[in-house]
Amino acid sequence: MPDIIVQPPDTEDVKKIVEIANNHKIPVFTRAGGTSMAGGSVARKGILLDTRKMNRILEIDEENLTVTVQAGIPIQTLNEALVERGYWVPLDPESKATTTIGTNIALRSDSTFGIRYGKVEQWLCSCEIVTGKGDIIDVGHNKTLISSSGYHLHWLIISSEGTLGIITEATLRIIPRPPMRMWALMQVPSLEKGVQCVIEAHRRGIFPESVNILDKERLINYSHPGSTVDIRRGHFGIGYSFSGEEVIVSCSMQKMGEIIQDRGGRSLAEGRKDSILASNDWWDHKHVVVEPPELQYESRNGLEERGLKEFEQNWPILQRKKRFGAAGMSLPIGRIPEAYQYFHKTAKKYNLEIFGMNVYFQLPNATHVSISFAVKVGDSQEEVDNFYKYHREMSELAVRLEGSMSAYPGDGEVTSSLNKIEHKEAREYMCDIKRIFDPNNILNPGKKFGETGKEYGLEPSPWIPPEEVTA
Amino acid sequence: MIEAEAVTEDIWAEVDKSVESCSLTHCGFCTFECPMYKEFGFESYTSRGKKLLIKNLRKGRDEDILNLSEFSPNDLEKEFFACTLCGYCDFICAPSSDSQAAVRNTQIFEEIRALLVENGIFPEEDVELCKGIKNHFNPWKGARRTDKKNVAKELIGLGMKDAEKDSVNSILYVGCTTASFAKSTDFPLGNIVKSAAKILSSVDQDVGVLGKEEMCCGGILKRTGFVTAHNPHWSSFEECMTKNLDLFERLEIQEIITACPGCAKTFAEDYKDEMEDLGIKTVHLVEKMVELLDEGTISLGEFPIPMTVTFHDPCHLVRHLARFRQLEGNEYGVEKVVEGPRKVLKAIPNIEFMEVPIYHGFRSHCCGSGAGLNNAFHENALNVGKRRAAELEDCLEKGNHEEKAIVTACPFCNIMLREALRQLGSEKNVYDIAEIVGEALDGAV
Numbered sequence: 001m002p003d004i005i006v007q008p009p010d011t012e013d014v015k016k017i018v019e020i021a022n023n024h025k026i027p028v029f030t031r032a033g034g035t036s037m038a039g040g041s042v043a044r045k046g047i048l049l050d051t052r053k054m055n056r057i058l059e060i061d062e063e064n065l066t067v068t069v070q071a072g073i074p075i076q077t078l079n080e081a082l083v084e085r086g087y088w089v090p091l092d093p094e095s096k097a098t099t100t101i102g103t104n105i106a107l108r109s110d111s112t113f114g115i116r117y118g119k120v121e122q123w124l125c126s127c128e129i130v131t132g133k134g135d136i137i138d139v140g141h142n143k144t145l146i147s148s149s150g151y152h153l154h155w156l157i158i159s160s161e162g163t164l165g166i167i168t169e170a171t172l173r174i175i176p177r178p179p180m181r182m183w184a185l186m187q188v189p190s191l192e193k194g195v196q197c198v199i200e201a202h203r204r205g206i207f208p209e210s211v212n213i214l215d216k217e218r219l220i221n222y223s224h225p226g227s228t229v230d231i232r233r234g235h236f237g238i239g240y241s242f243s244g245e246e247v248i249v250s251c252s253m254q255k256m257g258e259i260i261q262d263r264g265g266r267s268l269a270e271g272r273k274d275s276i277l278a279s280n281d282w283w284d285h286k287h288v289v290v291e292p293p294e295l296q297y298e299s300r301n302g303l304e305e306r307g308l309k310e311f312e313q314n315w316p317i318l319q320r321k322k323r324f325g326a327a328g329m330s331l332p333i334g335r336i337p338e339a340y341q342y343f344h345k346t347a348k349k350y351n352l353e354i355f356g357m358n359v360y361f362q363l364p365n366a367t368h369v370s371i372s373f374a375v376k377v378g379d380s381q382e383e384v385d386n387f388y389k390y391h392r393e394m395s396e397l398a399v400r401l402e403g404s405m406s407a408y409p410g411d412g413e414v415t416s417s418l419n420k421i422e423h424k425e426a427r428e429y430m431c432d433i434k435r436i437f438d439p440n441n442i443l444n445p446g447k448k449f450g451e452t453g454k455e456y457g458l459e460p461s462p463w464i465p466p467e468e469v470t471a
Numbered sequence: 472m473i474e475a476e477a478v479t480e481d482i483w484a485e486v487d488k489s490v491e492s493c494s495l496t497h498c499g500f501c502t503f504e505c506p507m508y509k510e511f512g513f514e515s516y517t518s519r520g521k522k523l524l525i526k527n528l529r530k531g532r533d534e535d536i537l538n539l540s541e542f543s544p545n546d547l548e549k550e551f552f553a554c555t556l557c558g559y560c561d562f563i564c565a566p567s568s569d570s571q572a573a574v575r576n577t578q579i580f581e582e583i584r585a586l587l588v589e590n591g592i593f594p595e596e597d598v599e600l601c602k603g604i605k606n607h608f609n610p611w612k613g614a615r616r617t618d619k620k621n622v623a624k625e626l627i628g629l630g631m632k633d634a635e636k637d638s639v640n641s642i643l644y645v646g647c648t649t650a651s652f653a654k655s656t657d658f659p660l661g662n663i664v665k666s667a668a669k670i671l672s673s674v675d676q677d678v679g680v681l682g683k684e685e686m687c688c689g690g691i692l693k694r695t696g697f698v699t700a701h702n703p704h705w706s707s708f709e710e711c712m713t714k715n716l717d718l719f720e721r722l723e724i725q726e727i728i729t730a731c732p733g734c735a736k737t738f739a740e741d742y743k744d745e746m747e748d749l750g751i752k753t754v755h756l757v758e759k760m761v762e763l764l765d766e767g768t769i770s771l772g773e774f775p776i777p778m779t780v781t782f783h784d785p786c787h788l789v790r791h792l793a794r795f796r797q798l799e800g801n802e803y804g805v806e807k808v809v810e811g812p813r814k815v816l817k818a819i820p821n822i823e824f825m826e827v828p829i830y831h832g833f834r835s836h837c838c839g840s841g842a843g844l845n846n847a848f849h850e851n852a853l854n855v856g857k858r859r860a861a862e863l864e865d866c867l868e869k870g871n872h873e874e875k876a877i878v879t880a881c882p883f884c885n886i887m888l889r890e891a892l893r894q895l896g897s898e899k900n901v902y903d904i905a906e907i908v909g910e911a912l913d914g915a916v
Contacts, residue, residue: 034497034499034502077503080828080829084828095499097499097500097503097563098500098502290563292829294828294829319492320495322495323496324495
């Protein structure tokens with residue numbers, strides 16, 4: 001538990017808080033929506049700095065297509081304000097109603113529209129941070145993303161998890177909202193084929209707005225109780241969307257369907273109406289369920305006639321007894337099939353039930369992905385311990401397969417002591433950088449670099465294996 | 472479809488399931504738009520925070536017992552009673568998606584309030600509500616038993632029947648708030664029922680009023696946790712319900728029409744089983760009006776002056792009553808309650824209807840006066856009201872007519888929005904939709 005919770009309304013107050021904390025060497029843990037999946041927002045002592053009072057839009061600059069906000073504004077709230085003027089910031093984590101712009105920068109969160117719009121680095125022009133010394137500094141390049149001047153320190157702040165500074169304001173790009181959107185969910189005979197579909201689409205000049213490849217277990221989560229997910233054995237679901245002018249969208253949808261069919265893919269229910277319904281279920285779950293109608297493109301259909309309710313989703317219901325626990329890693333695309341096999345083997349080894357895999361394409365017009373290998377974790381100590389063992393093995397696997405152990409949750413407390421496997425000598429340089437921004441290690445001690453928090457008497461996180469703590 | 476009556480079977484098992492589901496999913500969708508979160512800034516006032524608290528309050532407890540020893544009564548009082556039970560958290564709650572039908576967040580908080588009241592934890596101010604109802608059938612300060620009698624007299628003059636003397640199937644349940652403020656100049660709520668009487672009298676249906684026999688529906692006591700009698704000088708929800716049911720049974724009433732969404736929700740939802748046994752149907756006036764318009768029984772003409780209006784959806788009407796109708800499988804109810812008022816307003820010539828962006832219908836922000844907040848935490852309630860009033864005003868600014876007004880369908884919202892507008896220095900008026908329809912009836916050919 002933190003000793004004190006503060007809710008500063010602006011940068012000046014954050015500065016004052018950090019100055020006091022720095023003088024007295026009190027740790028400061030920054031928290032926003034509280035949706036962290038790696039323990040990043042957990043404060044075990046010291047000051048919990050809640051950014052959610054900093055939730056104002058400071059400027060919408062339509063001429064230059066930028067918006068300047070305080071970092072505590074939730075992404076959806078920002079988009080609700082932008083939609084009236086026909087703009088949006090296409091950052092779309094599933095927690096967009098709760099997660100803030102600051103969090104998105106600090107964690108480099110996933111976005112379901114990543115394959116067209118990318119992650120936050122494609123949108124962040126500059127931001128204002130308060131460093132561990134209490135200095136207010138502007139990093140980045142005002143209202144442009146293009147610069148070769150100085151060091152691009154705003155890129156350093158992206159996924160810094162609040163260890164270098166507290167993000168207080170940010171200037172982001174905005175773009176006009178596309179006039180319409182279409183989506184579909186099909187099945188492909190293998191993971192390789194799924195990836196090939198995306199490569200082929202790019203070769204033909206077809207650029208989807210979102211692509212998701214997911215296994216059957218995961219797909220069940222994105223349906224309603226009582227609806228069937230009709231995937232053939234060994235097949236994977238591939239979901240995609242296009243947005244823009246209708247003629248372009250329709251053409252792209254048709255071509256994408258052909259590409260998938262050419263590679264042995266097919267619709268989920270062989271052209272039956274269920275196929276469209278399954279597509280809508282998947283889309284609704286991932287994108288629209290919390291959105292107000294103003295942010296949606298098409299009203300959900302088919303739910304009433306099936307006697308289903310929009311909020312009756314499998315996703316939360318399946319978490320009724322056990323929670324979702326994921327190894328959220330990134331791998332080069334050629335290594336995904338191998339990792340998928342290992343995922344099943346490792347989950348079995350530790351007696352954990354499969355929650356399923358989801359591959360999100362995250363980089364514009366590219367095949368760089370964020371993958372969630374998820375299992376169900378109950379409350380028993382044994383199961384929790386097993387999960388951390390599973391997580392550790394999967395993290396090591398990610399590095400072995402030439403990927404990264406954390407694609408979207410950050411290191412937090414979960415991979416904070418493991419990431420030396422990935423970064424090796426570079427980790428020392430990272431710690432040096434940390435010392436420049438935060439000489440007294442008051443900002444989020446214990447996160448990202450694990451043991452550095454020890455000097456503040458922070459207990460080692462329960463999920464760090466004992467041998468790692470002593471090492 | 473999950474039946475709504477599954478609720479009372481084993482409520483604590485459902486509560487635990489819902490709480491567990493929240494702590495596992497932990498999405499926090501309920502936090503940012505929660506009026507209490509905006510007011511206090513701490514998550515312990517939101518649904519996610521409260522459910523986490525409940526998890527600890529229920530730790531190791533099987534039945535309806537709370538583990539109170541580790542908590543300060545003052546904190547619990549504030550965290551659980553400073554809430555309008557507006558139901559935004561029910562609407563937006565992904566984790567309770569299926570338990571939303573079995574037990575909703577607002578129901579959980581009502582249950583916890585009842586337990587806290589049993590343990591002597593409640594705001595002191597709430598006692599006045601119980602005493603008021605006991606003494607003069609009305610929770611409002613300064614209300615008198617004769618208020619309802621006087622209102623009834625006036626309504627009978629407008630063509631309504633006396634339910635005690637004339638045999639009627641339907642009654643117009645005036646409600647405590649409307650009765651208390653019937654003669655008020657600051658909050659002229661008498662116009663609501665007068666308009667209601669005008670509308671109902673214009674169709675060929677005998678509708679009666681109860682007069683001084685009209686009890687309080689007890690909704691406010693259910694919301695504030697005073698469900699069973701704890702003190703002989705205090706009324707309780709159960710007492711109100713018994714008195715009401717006895718009266719309805721004696722007068723052989725089959726339909727209750729009310730312009731107060733609080734009463735409508737209470738009768739429809741909290742009296743559900745008993746009302747079903749007696750064969751009594753509850754409708755809110757909005758539902759009734761939409762039905763009459765759809766049937767063509769009444770028609771609307773021009774409003775006397777050109778006016779820009781926006782509609783404030785009362786929580787009890789939309790997120791509670793409409794949601795309840797939805798759970799009953801009555802989609803038409805939802806259509807009437809949510810779309811109905813908009814359809815009515817848009818159909819009246821001379822009225823320009825403006826919709827508040829995003830926060831309308833099921834997403835509407837609360838006015839702040841619900842569930843005892845206005846009674847025990849008036850300052851906070853007023854702040855919530857001011858935020859909502861400002862939002863409604865902003866929306867009206869974009870309208871074309873010089874005359875601008877907020878329309879709602881709830882006497883509570885009416886009072887709160889009027890007070891909030893005054894505090895904001897605005898001279899805009901607040902009308903009940905019945906008043907607008909009443910005026911438009913005159914213009915009909």
